[in-house]
Amino acid sequence: MADQRTKRLVDVSADVIKPLNKTETRVVVSQLKDLGRQEPVVADLLLGESAVKDFLIAALTLSPHLREIVARQPNLIAQALSTPLDESLEGLVQQARQAWQPQADSPSPSEAAVMTCLRQAKRGLSFFLALADLGRILDAREVTFWLSRMADAAIAAAIDHLLLVGSETGKLHLKDVTAPAKGSGLIVLGMGKLGAFELNYSSDIDLVVFFDAEAGILNQPEDGTETYGRMMRRLIRILQERTADGYVFRTDLRLRPDPGATPLAVPVEAALNYYEGRGQNWERAAFIKARPVAGDVAAGEAFLKELSPFVFRKYLDYAAIADIHSIKRQIHSHKGHSTIAVKGHNVKLGRGGIREIEFFAQTQQLIAGGRMLELRTKATEAALAALAQARWIDADTRDELTEAYWFLRDVEHRIQMVHDEQTHTLPTTEAELKRIAFMMGFSSVPSFSEALQKRLKTVERRYAQLFEQEGELSIDGNLVFTGQKDDPDTLVTLQKLGFKRPEDISRVIRTWHYGRYRATQSVEARERLTELTPRLLKSFGESSRADEALLRFDAFLAGLPAGIQLFSLLANNAALLDLLVTIMAAAPRLANIIASRPHVFDGMLDPAILEELPTRSYLSKRLDAFLMGVGHYEDMLDRLRIFAAEQRFLIGIRLLTASITADTAGRAFTDLADLVIDQAFQAVQREMEASHGRIDGAEAALVGMGKLGSYELTAGSDVDLIVLYEYPEDAGDSDGERPLDPVRYYTRFTQRLIAALSAPTAEGVLYEVDMRLRPSGNKGPVATRLKAFERYQAQEAWTWEHMALTRARLVTGDAGLMKQGEASIAGILQTRRDKSEVATAVTEMRSLIDAEKPPKDAFDVKLIPGGLIDLEFMAQYLALIAPGEGIPVQRGLTTAESLKALGTLMISKDDLETCLAALKLYSDIAQVTRTCVDGHFHPAEAPAGLMDLLLRVTDCPDVKSLEVELKRVSKAVRRIFQAVVRA
Structure with missing residues (x-):
């Protein structure tokens, strides 16, 4: 918080607020004169004229509650006038926190003494804060912070007192009587505004209490529920019972699991089981702000960490958005807050109120917090800032909602300051509304009303943009899909929308509404799909070959296990609907992925997805967040499969929408x-x-070969790998319960790695693994010792194996061996070779491929004469002969980068440009087709949308022109290849 050390009440500005009226002013002045007889500071203040005198009189006319505090505890005004705010506030917080502590040579304070101490501290803090708030010496952020600090201190003191009493009566055995809560296993979580340090003057404090019976302080662990239940009833009494000194905080424990059927303190294990099996969406939202405030804070932090996957899911149940929004609708319906007004308006629950701002932030935190750790913040203002930073909202939305939030919190505070009532509703009379307007610093009710309505309407508009359904889509004509026969007017409407076969489309949509698919069996799913149908038809009608695209969507629906989530998402997000139409029109492979794993679509909720490049650091950050808290081996592998599938999908989407190039996609x-x-x-x-x-001194590393090594993977690529290992000559067996010698150890390691990467599970396969490039191919051992690898490469390897080695790259492993492996490969490739022998080997290898793997058609860009293989072989050939020509060879390059680096010295400028242009054309085609279809790409069978995409990427007007261009380019590349690679 901001430093309060220079802030004093006497520094208040002139005319910051106006007194309510002359009558109230006379009453307050009389009261202050009486007080001045006891407090010289007050008497001195009244003698002269000053801004602080005018302010104090005005404040007491506006708040009967503050007048009551002054009458009860006159010394508070003298302290407010003479002592710096931070000193007073911190002193009162510490007074509350230490209320449980025994004094020197004295027994523990009684419950009554604790209650009195807490009430006096709270009353003093509330008084100082109210004056500082009305005088604009502290802003609402600082006021809510101090109120939350006082609540923390009071709860912690009460808990420590109760634990100490439990120890003195023999129910508990504390680990440290000077710190009763330490290691107790008693978890007290502050929820809502308390958890976010956002308490208001008359807030309830929402607490949830859990306990670990095995923490070791219960003398009878089986009685934990009863013991802690009685303790919590006493906690509520200590904090909220009204005595001659007032109360501390009203306390609510109803946010615990199933409050109608569970005790006030719930065992940790039972709570975790509940949230895992039956936790509700509103509970997920509530736990965003949860914070340990008392008891065993370390245990509380551990509990929240374990609960994190429930709150921030790895992928979203889209129906949760509608579910959370329904809570807000119920509030409007039940409380009668369906319109914006001023008189009688509820600034918390009403339209445009505080709750809408909170829901605005929390819902998006629930959506994206599973992936983006930076969104897991508790305070509303911080959440809005994080959403803007992550580009989920724009800066204007952040600024407008933040300003409105604190304005409304100010209004809420002043409503509560009048009589210390737990209310958020503005007065219904002009006279009482005038009181609030003056407390807010406005000169009249109309000026206050105008300012308030401006904020309420701003919030309502921003909230509606996020949550409210769009108005009915205007479609000119009938769309009727009931009955057994086609509606003639509907067929006309479908034709106008862009469908060539309206009868087929009408029949398909009737199938949806009959509930014949699993995704449309429930009434709720059919209702949501019915609402969505006009927008679906309009969007699909605008796509190329609308009928094909919608029929593919129908096939997707037929295989979908459930539909409510997806229909809810699409109904609320027009941009995603357009994207889905694009996928259905152009990318059957992506459509199949969505059908089999609908959660991959979650990533599309990120509004920055098409703007943010999928760089290594971006992906690494997302992966770290996705794996947080995962410890079990199989869970880890499943998380990796989910993440890889989703991110491959999202990279494909970026390519599909031209947000990234083919080169960027490969990287x-x-x-x-x-x-x-x-x-x-x-x-x-x-x-x-x-x-x-472990084997002492042994290390392992992984070499990426092929397209993995040269940063040119596609959506459907397998990965070429070699496992290297090394160990000291005197190394013995591993030191575990089941020891293995080094060879068997790393053989087993490699087998496990292959299984981890390529074994099919419910979450799919990470990568198909190809290890045929290891020494001796499939006949050799699956893992290779570095010394054996070096010997093989130096003495036995064929030229084609050295060609493959030009793309080798150390991917992961133990740092020492990675460095050795890189040096070994570099050394092998620096060997001077006979240019003619290398050329002969490369030519023979290419001829063998021509003979054994002829291309399927002109679009088989890898295998066609003059295709990708020619270009790759050319780059590899140049890398192998470069040392003999005295040319340095860089490592870790793509094929294009390698040709640029080496070709300038060995290929003419025009031929090099031809090769690079051909490589771009082939890469564009390969990346797009591998992303959009499984298996070989056949133009005649390809969806219209894919052909449109391919023509756009290759800058060709039609398929015939593209085929002609491929023939021209491949012929030129084959000529250059034969000229460069001369035997």
């Missing part, structure tokens, strides 16, 4: 593979060490 697919393989490698290492221990 992104490779970075994703690197990160996921690294995590799998580490997980397998941990499993091996748990089962078999």
